[in-house]
Amino acid sequence: MELAMRAYSRRHRRMLRNRNAAPLMLVADGNGFADVLAALGRLLYRYRSELAPLTTVLVLAMAGELLHTEHPQWWPYVAGAAVVLAGVVGATGAPFRAEQRSERVYATAAVFAAGGWLSAAAKLGPSRDPLPTLLGLAVLAGGLPWWTHRRRRMRVTVDRTIQAWPDIAEQVGLAGSRVLSAVVDVWGWRARIALRGGQTVADVVAHVPAIESGLGTRPGAVRVEPDPAHAGRATIRVLATDPHAEAIRWTGPSVRSITQPITLGVFEDATPVRVSFLRRHALIGGIAGSGKSGILNVIVANLAACADVVLWGIDLKGGMELRPWLSCMDRLATTPAEATQLQRDAVGILEARAKAMGEDAARVWNPSPQHPALIIITDEYAELAENAPLAADAADSVARRGRALAVTELAATQRPTQKAMGNGALRAQMDIRIGLRVRERRDTDLILGQGMLAAGWHAHTLDAPGKFLISAEGLDHPRRARGFLVTDEDVATEAARWAPIRPPLDDLSAAAVGTARDAEADGSGEVLEGEIVDGSVDPESVLWAALREAPDEGVTIPELIMTTGMQRTWIYLRLQQHARNGRAVQVSRGRWRAADPHRESPAA
Incomplete structure (x- = not known):
């Protein structure tokens, strides 16, 4: 037993020595048959995509000969399988990853033709006329689209890039990274890469010009996106062609309510740019000629179609940009004085809504056609801050409290x-x-936020009007997009189309605007809650009596103000309370009456 164990130990040591030794190399003669076969195999493998039609013909011929020799009675099953597979390809594109309609049509026709030829070859034999001639014509008819198709050639490029990535990564400063997967899309291709330990997406972003050089692409073709699930991974997108080289025509509003996200344009991967403007302040920045007016037109065109939002505008360039939308705007300020009054009225609306919501224990104002949201659009805000500082102060108050x-x-x-x-x-x-x-470059941080430039938000590389980067909830990665093109004709058409449905301010907000103006006219500078003219009279009782005695068409707000001696805000707050409790109804805009005139008192 001991001798056997010693012998096993010696054999084991010899095996280890042989395994660690240099491998035995056989050097073939340069003119040898094995060398020629190896070179031919490498060549065929490298050009396997280009040779795919010829390979398919060869496989079909061999399969037809085998079926005709061994199982000629199987030809109906072959034909049926071809019809089923052609239907699946036409419906889903599987298993050939045919995503576009033209690709599905091509794949369906190829499957149907190959299945029909194979079933005929199984029954008659592949050499029976005219089957060889038909096969040759099929190679030409199917091979030409295959050889010239952009996505096929792109897949070949991607495969070769993946094989060469270790060398490319070494050259561009990302040594140790590897490609996890790659896929060809509509505009080019994208690859997920795993970075070496210690590397981050910021390192990839910093090496984008070098990556473009290493891949041999045009300048500006590479995009880098972080992997939200892993800090050591990233997605590299290579755009063979610029999907935003041409303007994208606007096809109409994408929403009918401010509660829905607005579609501003299209990302480079053909997905829409959707963002909600409800309870969110927005900043649009860019040099002259970059497309600010175009983005504003897209936003206003969508908001104009919403029946639950009131639009106010400030355009201190005489209304050049916003005046075409005047029919859809409740107010438009074109002078510093008008802008100041508009922003002060907005603050008054804030205070009135806050007070009413506090009394109802409500936390948010839910927009509806009867109680619309208010959006104040200011073109060239720098002019407002310089020429109407009081308006800028009021806007600051709205920004802090208005959401x-x-x-x-x-x-x-x-x-x-x-x-x-x-x-x-x-x-x-x-x-x-x-x-x-x-x-x-530093202006990127001014518009998008501090540190955005270093994180890959390169607004300085945008090269056409309407191209933009957007940072918002759910859009926290740098992705280039292009806004829709809204022409002057579109503006005129949409403004006329939606003007009839534009809602007015709700009564509470309208009353707050009137009260604020009254207070300013009185020189008090502040909104008063209400003031009793005769201390011996209870305004609550006077208001209720006026509502009970109102005719069927109701009593107007000015009449109630004169009767009670109270301010508009007080009147509207009490009317809203009566309406919520079912004691009063609004007959029409600005006219109210008691729901039950026979009720003696509100508490009855």
């Missing part, structure tokens, strides 16, 4: 520095940031 009350600010400017934004907190309150082309 829950559905009163929001949307500002467009060329360069949103702190001075240009009025030295307030407005810029910090902007939830939606849309960055168009900028001239200086």
